[in-house]
Amino acid sequence: MKQKNWVKKVIILVIVLVCAAVYFLVPPVKSSMNRVFGMFASGDFDVVRNFVASYGAWAALVSFMLMIFQSVAAPLPAFLLTLANANLFGWWQGAILSWSSAMAGAAVCFFIARILGRDVAEGLTSKAGIAQIDTFFEKYGRNTILICRLLPFVSFDIVSYAAGLTSMSFKSFFIATGIGQLPATIVYSYVGGMLTGGAQLLMTGLLILFALSALIVMLRKIYMDRQGKQKGGNE
Known part of the structure; x- marks a missing residue:
């Protein structure tokens, strides 16, 4: 060992x-x-879209690699790329690109954690974030992946890292991730394909606000769980 x-x-x-x-x-x-x-x-939709578009014929490949990069370097905002893909390539083509690249990113995170272990996974994400997903695995077992993928306030990347630390097979992880990620990808892509002008700013602002609110809720839950354990240990 x-x-x-x-x-x-x-x-x-x-x-x-x-x-x-x-x-x-x-x-x-x-x-x-x-x-x-x-x-x-x-955090600007226009900046992300223009960055990807600047690569011309290579834009789709650049977007694919950026999605993998943001997965590994969690928690960068993946939804901005999803919106940009839909706006640049059309909503259904963008959805395919975003979904497939997110799947590739999830696979990379899974194997990083499985090969290099918990210390690396926590270093790339956060110890508290991994611990939070650990509690999901304790409660829901193999169904954790599908459940977490359907919850927008749970970090996509941290779930991938946490799954790699379990005994779950890659096949089970990959299938559950593909199914669970599809609804959100379709919704974001459909909205992204329609964004223009002020609507872009409004949607980006709402998504950022939602993400921050979700983060606050998650951190509060972690804090309350720890307080509960401390009280239980003192009794």
Whole structure:
């Protein structure tokens, strides 16, 4: 067991060092990554759409890779990409692109957690977030994936990482993710295909507000659960 943990730490260290070296020593990579981080940080639908569109014939591939990237670097706002895809490629073509790329991102997160373990998964997300999904697994077992995918306030990416830490098979995870993710993808894509002008700002603002509200609710629940456990332990 100690040897296995040692190998994991070496793998993580090598990956981090290689990524850091590429970022700092290759100017085009550093410039591109800064643009990507700036795009997501803006929270602006137009910025995301224009960024993807700027790659012309490669736009769909860039969007696909960005969706995987945001999955690994949770919790970047995936819904902005989904809206942009629908607006650029049409709602049903955008839905296919967003759904398939989200599935690829979920698979990457699942295997990162399964291969590299809890410490890495918590480092890429949050310890509290993983613990929250652990409680879902305790209550609902294998149905957790489908249930969480249907709940808009539960982080898509943290669920993927948490699933990789369980004994669940990848096949079961992938099927449940595909089914559970489809309704939200279709709704966002349909709305994104119709967004123009002021409607874009309104929809983006509402989605951001909803996401923040959901985050507050989740954090409050985590806090209340911890308080309940502390009281129970003191009795």
